[in-house]
Amino acid sequence: MTAAPPPPPPPDDAIAFAEQVLTLLRQGAFTSTYKYAVLLGLIELAIEGVSASGAPPTMVTTHQLAEVVVRLYWPQVAPFADAAGGVLRQNTRGQAEIVTLVAAARAELGGVTIARAAREAPARYARLVRDVEWKLVQMPLPRLQTFGRHEARFIYDIAWTADITRAEFERGDRFANAIDLRPGVGAHLVRLDGLLRPLLHREWALQVAAINRLPVATLDAHLFGVDRVALRPVLAGLRALQDDRCFYCDQRLRAPEVDHFLPWARVALDAIENLVVADPRCNGSKRDHLAAPPHLDRWRQRLRRDRAALVEVADAARWESSPARALGVARGLYLGVRDGARVWSAEAGLIEVADAGALRALLAA
Ligand SMILES: [Zn+2]
Structure with missing residues (x-):
């Protein structure tokens, strides 16, 4: 039965x-x-x-x-x-x-x-x-x-x-x-x-x-897992785009690493729009956390302003470019963030979100 x-x-x-x-x-x-x-x-x-x-x-x-x-x-x-x-x-x-x-x-x-x-x-x-x-x-x-x-x-x-x-x-x-x-x-x-x-x-x-x-x-x-070796071809192009500075703390890069802005552990998005270059300190401390408002704002600006440059980096490395998917994924992941949730900031480590609505507003339109 x-x-x-x-x-x-x-x-x-x-x-x-x-x-x-x-x-x-x-x-x-x-x-x-x-x-x-x-x-x-x-x-x-x-x-x-x-x-x-x-x-x-x-x-x-x-x-x-x-x-x-x-x-x-x-x-x-x-x-x-x-x-x-x-x-x-x-x-x-x-x-x-x-x-x-x-x-x-x-x-x-x-x-x-x-x-x-x-x-x-x-x-x-x-x-x-x-x-x-x-x-x-x-x-x-x-x-x-x-x-x-x-x-x-x-x-x-x-x-x-x-x-x-x-x-x-x-x-x-x-x-x-x-x-x-x-x-x-x-x-x-x-x-x-x-x-x-x-x-x-x-x-x-x-x-x-x-x-x-x-x-x-x-x-x-x-x-x-993340295929770190496969990420190598985009490093130089992204570095140039960031004026050789860490995406999060803006310090001059010494041992640059390619980081998934929207964490790989949350969604497997390898498109160029989701990749940034960070120093090991920021990359290691951010881990699988979502990034705080100033970083999200910067990422959103880059998606808008450097759209063509990102495609160029992708083309040179024969990489994937999917701005629409990247923006959709960002909206999806940040949609779940409530007031008081913890996000990562290069300046202060893990911080509480004061206004989740304002955070999501960064991703509207
Ligand atoms: Zn940094």
Whole structure:
């Protein structure tokens, strides 16, 4: 006998929503790591979709989700020394099909970053995204919100079922690419990012560790870490743009480091607009914190004033430029900041936010 599915949480109850996500994670229904990828993907899209007025999105597309899922798996399919066969397995039986697709594209394109792959081999990248989109449509999306044998849609609604064929997907009959977020869910995903992301990373790493019979400690950096080496090509250009001064304290740079202004631990955004150069002191003390109003103001100014210069730096390094995404992510992350929350300032370390509204106003329009 299968227990009845839990009733959907009330739209205004973020904690009940989070509990339901945890229940979903504890079920052993998936043999692959897709559920983590889909949930993390939805969180990223909810954050970057926050509007100028601070409203989270009510819908995302399967194409958008496929792009994020490709970005998530891309570094993970890089050769891993301790993995049998070189690439970590992400399915209890054989390899997860999405991993096979991403690994094949990455190998073909010579192991470049995903941004470079999208820039330099747009047709190949588009084909990869389309194939991954189909896999998401066919497999995890219609099955994710299943408890035991019952479906209980509490995250999103979709217009197709698990028996859809690729021909129907390609033709667009019985298929529409909308993933409609249920009432309140966009806001929950934005709000709960700081809680859910570390948990999803942890569960994902544990499953990969179990499948590959490897200690989880060796996997974290490979699966979710910042690729410091890959960031090197943008250093010189960003340094010049900052007149060789630290972005945060304005001191002359001695041992410059590339820093993710919007913390990597909160959202995986590598676009040039999210990268600044800082000295080790500021970078080390900022860690995973959001930056205080003066820094945010400066960042917003740079996004406006140095838009073309940033694109030039990106082009020279064959890097990704996504000003709209960067601004969306900033709005999404700062939307969750309440009065009294702690943000980081180069001058004073961690400080309390006195007026969260004023902070968000910096990001409007
Ligand atoms: Zn500094």
